[in-house]
Amino acid sequence: MSGTVHINYREALRQGLREALLRDERVFLMGEDVGRYGGSYAVSKGLLEEFGEERIRDTPLSESTFVGAGIGAALNGMRPIVEVMTVNFSLLALDQIMNNAATLRHMSGGQLNVPVVIRMTTGAGRQLAAQHSHSLEGWYAHIPGLRIVAPATLEDARGMLYTALQDPDPVLIFEHASLLNLEGEIAADPQSVDIDYAAVRRQGTDLSLITYGGSLMKSLQAAATLAEGGVSAEVIDLRSLRPLDDSTIIASIAKTHRALIVDEGWKSGGLSAEITARIMEQAFYELDAPVSRICGAEVPVPYAKHLEDAAIPQVDGIAAAARDLVK
Amino acid sequence: MPSLGADMEDGTFIEWHAEPGQKVARGQVICVVETQKGAVEVEIWEAGVLAKLIAAPGQRIPVGQVMALLATGTEDWKAIAAAAASPAAPPPPPVRAALQPPVAAFDASGAAPPLSGRLKVSPAARRRAEELGIDLAAVKPSGAHGAISMANVELAAAAIEPRDAQAAMRDAIAAAMSRSKREIPHYYLASAINAENSIAWLEKRNASVPIGERVLFVALQLKAVACALRETPELNGFYQGGKFRPGPGMHLGVAVSLRGGGLVAPALHDVDKLSLAELMARLKDLLRRARSGQLRSSEMADPTITVTNLGDLGVDTVFGVIYPPQVALVGIGRSAVKPWVTDGAIVPARIVQATLSGDHRVSDGMRAARFLVELDRLLQQPESLV
Numbered sequence: 001m002s003g004t005v006h007i008n009y010r011e012a013l014r015q016g017l018r019e020a021l022l023r024d025e026r027v028f029l030m031g032e033d034v035g036r037y038g039g040s041y042a043v044s045k046g047l048l049e050e051f052g053e054e055r056i057r058d059t060p061l062s063e064s065t066f067v068g069a070g071i072g073a074a075l076n077g078m079r080p081i082v083e084v085m086t087v088n089f090s091l092l093a094l095d096q097i098m099n100n101a102a103t104l105r106h107m108s109g110g111q112l113n114v115p116v117v118i119r120m121t122t123g124a125g126r127q128l129a130a131q132h133s134h135s136l137e138g139w140y141a142h143i144p145g146l147r148i149v150a151p152a153t154l155e156d157a158r159g160m161l162y163t164a165l166q167d168p169d170p171v172l173i174f175e176h177a178s179l180l181n182l183e184g185e186i187a188a189d190p191q192s193v194d195i196d197y198a199a200v201r202r203q204g205t206d207l208s209l210i211t212y213g214g215s216l217m218k219s220l221q222a223a224a225t226l227a228e229g230g231v232s233a234e235v236i237d238l239r240s241l242r243p244l245d246d247s248t249i250i251a252s253i254a255k256t257h258r259a260l261i262v263d264e265g266w267k268s269g270g271l272s273a274e275i276t277a278r279i280m281e282q283a284f285y286e287l288d289a290p291v292s293r294i295c296g297a298e299v300p301v302p303y304a305k306h307l308e309d310a311a312i313p314q315v316d317g318i319a320a321a322a323r324d325l326v327k
Numbered sequence: 328m329p330s331l332g333a334d335m336e337d338g339t340f341i342e343w344h345a346e347p348g349q350k351v352a353r354g355q356v357i358c359v360v361e362t363q364k365g366a367v368e369v370e371i372w373e374a375g376v377l378a379k380l381i382a383a384p385g386q387r388i389p390v391g392q393v394m395a396l397l398a399t400g401t402e403d404w405k406a407i408a409a410a411a412a413s414p415a416a417p418p419p420p421p422v423r424a425a426l427q428p429p430v431a432a433f434d435a436s437g438a439a440p441p442l443s444g445r446l447k448v449s450p451a452a453r454r455r456a457e458e459l460g461i462d463l464a465a466v467k468p469s470g471a472h473g474a475i476s477m478a479n480v481e482l483a484a485a486a487i488e489p490r491d492a493q494a495a496m497r498d499a500i501a502a503a504m505s506r507s508k509r510e511i512p513h514y515y516l517a518s519a520i521n522a523e524n525s526i527a528w529l530e531k532r533n534a535s536v537p538i539g540e541r542v543l544f545v546a547l548q549l550k551a552v553a554c555a556l557r558e559t560p561e562l563n564g565f566y567q568g569g570k571f572r573p574g575p576g577m578h579l580g581v582a583v584s585l586r587g588g589g590l591v592a593p594a595l596h597d598v599d600k601l602s603l604a605e606l607m608a609r610l611k612d613l614l615r616r617a618r619s620g621q622l623r624s625s626e627m628a629d630p631t632i633t634v635t636n637l638g639d640l641g642v643d644t645v646f647g648v649i650y651p652p653q654v655a656l657v658g659i660g661r662s663a664v665k666p667w668v669t670d671g672a673i674v675p676a677r678i679v680q681a682t683l684s685g686d687h688r689v690s691d692g693m694r695a696a697r698f699l700v701e702l703d704r705l706l707q708q709p710e711s712l713v
Contacts, residue, residue, distance in 0.1 A: 286450070
């Protein structure tokens with residue numbers, strides 16, 4: 001097989017699920033409305049018909065229960081994919097994720113490992129208000145024992161799941177809801193993708209835009225705008241939020257000497273703060289300007305469209321911050 | 328950075344002639360430094376293994392600042408290089424001085440002054456300024472938050488007009504000569520020397536050897552000066568810190584005027600110990616290199632007395648200005664046929680005027696007169712100078 005296929009992010013996620021289900025019989029999907037309803041974002045539409053109730057399992061509305069069940073299945077040799085509707089709801093399962101999934105390998109002296117993959121939607125932009133719109137992946141990236149990844153491209157949406165299932169330890173995949181309708185051409189033949197490294201999505205020389213997930217496309221658009229004004233922005237897609245790929249970040253700053261971090265999450269104690277600290281620790285003498293951040297406003301994400309837009313990074317704001325940094 | 332002359336404050340590094348890990352012998356040329364007197368090959372003054380090369384081309388380096396690390400004796404050069412590479416190594420001290428200008432010098436075009444009164448400079452700009460030898464206090468900031476950015480530093484570096492080598496040399500001579508006339512109480516002695524014996528002996532010697540081995544009178548004069556100094560060591564050395572320090576050898580600075588103007592006086596070392604033929608060969612080599620700007624650091628730094636000969640230009644007598652921190656200068660004029668009284672008869676003879684400029688803080692006319700007498704005596708017995 002060769003050539004390319006026109007596809008959107010939602011379909012790419014579905015292809016990734018199908019591929020995992022076809023390649024490994026230990027894999028199964030469970031979560032709220034993943035079966036009969038086809039998933040709250042229609043990602044798993046049609047999979048129940050194809051793979052049956054044993055492998056596409058609808059669960060009760062109890063995150064703690066079904067995430068815990070997924071962890072139990074993983075402990076017993078299965079390769080469960082647990083879908084949590086949004087990151088806000090995952091807080092109901094935080095005890096299972098933090099106190100069981102992340103800790104059992106360490107507490108059992110290596111006797112038990114938890115090869116569970118937990119997928120969830122994150123981010124704002126669809127007017128779903130404060131209980132459905134936050135970006136809490138930075139919280140999860142705080143926790144040793146978890147691997148946190150964020151597919152921001154069609155290739156990663158399709159490929160990261162299977163790679164994550166190969167990991168012997170828990171992996172959390174954060175899918176930004178605003179990306180679901182992202183369309184594009186990708187190779188028809190699925191390529192395996194890594195979940196270890198950041199990727200330079202655009203080469204540049206004047207500053208480094210460091211971002212991931214839902215902010216990648218905005219950053220790339222900002223970089224295109226900046227290029228018209230003669231500013232050459234490099235764009236780094238972090239891809240893996242834990243562990244962070246420091247070397248790609250530092251190598252970029254050694255080239256551009258300026259860093260602007262774009263993160264929909266809040267600044268305080270967040271992922272952008274962690275990246276800033278690492279840059280200070282590892283690349284202080286490369287910096288030609290203070291590290292700058294464009295992040296989510298420190299408010300619960302508002303419902304009103306104009307307020308929601310104002311509360312999260314936008315292309316114009318990213319470009320303006322970049323211009324300030326290089327002036 | 329070695330001092331390649333008493334008035335040298337810094338040098339611009341040109342290039343390395345050695346690599347890390349290379350074994351070097353004392354006196355080996357390891358790099359080239361541009362001074363006000365031209366490019367100078369720097370010889371290392373201790374044997375060992377080069378561990379780390381610190382100086383980079385284009386850097387202006389103050390005298391005394393570290394240019395390279397050398398492993399001596401049983402030291403492991405790799406360990407030294409590794410230790411130097413660790414972030415614990417302190418920054419070179421002269422840079423810190425440059426970073427602490429008076430607060431009044433700060434002009435951030437409206438930006439709030441930094442809390443500490445320290446210049447606002449990006450870390451990368453600070454490093455770049457160090458590389459380019461730029462004084463940050465003089466750089467105009469335009470970067471984020473009114474800080475000096477790397478681009479500001481590079482702009483400042485580009486704005487510095489390349490220093491005119493001619494003008495720089497003139498400045499150096501002016502500084503040295505002003506200092507000499509300001510500090511050194513000169514006295515002058517002159518003596519007419521009958522050069523007939525010397526010149527006749529030389530002509531005879533030169534007639535019997537190939538052209539390439541012929542010796543000029545000036546070489547014989549240098550040898551005679553060096554040997555005469557044995558009698559009066561107080562003319563050969565340095566006056567520093569209020570004290571005279573005798574020279575470690577008869578290192579004669581030979582004043583060489585350069586085609587484009589200006590002059591240098593690099594040293595011929597241990598002239599009293601050289602054979603006449605060897606001395607001539609070294610003199611030729613020195614003149615060639617002085618005029619092509621390829622002098623070595625030791626030649627620039629350590630003449631113990633200067634000899635200047637303006638005879639070629641028809642000058643009868645030279646009253647020279649001592650080159651500090653030296654304490655004497657020997658001037659030699661042209662050899663001209665003049666009437667000379669010998670054994671009661673007037674005969675034509677080739678006569679040269681030899682002069683001595685002395686530093687009265689160190690020597691007196693009485694003792695120094697012995698030098699000219701001895702010089703005369705030696706030139707009457709040229710065969711003793713071979």
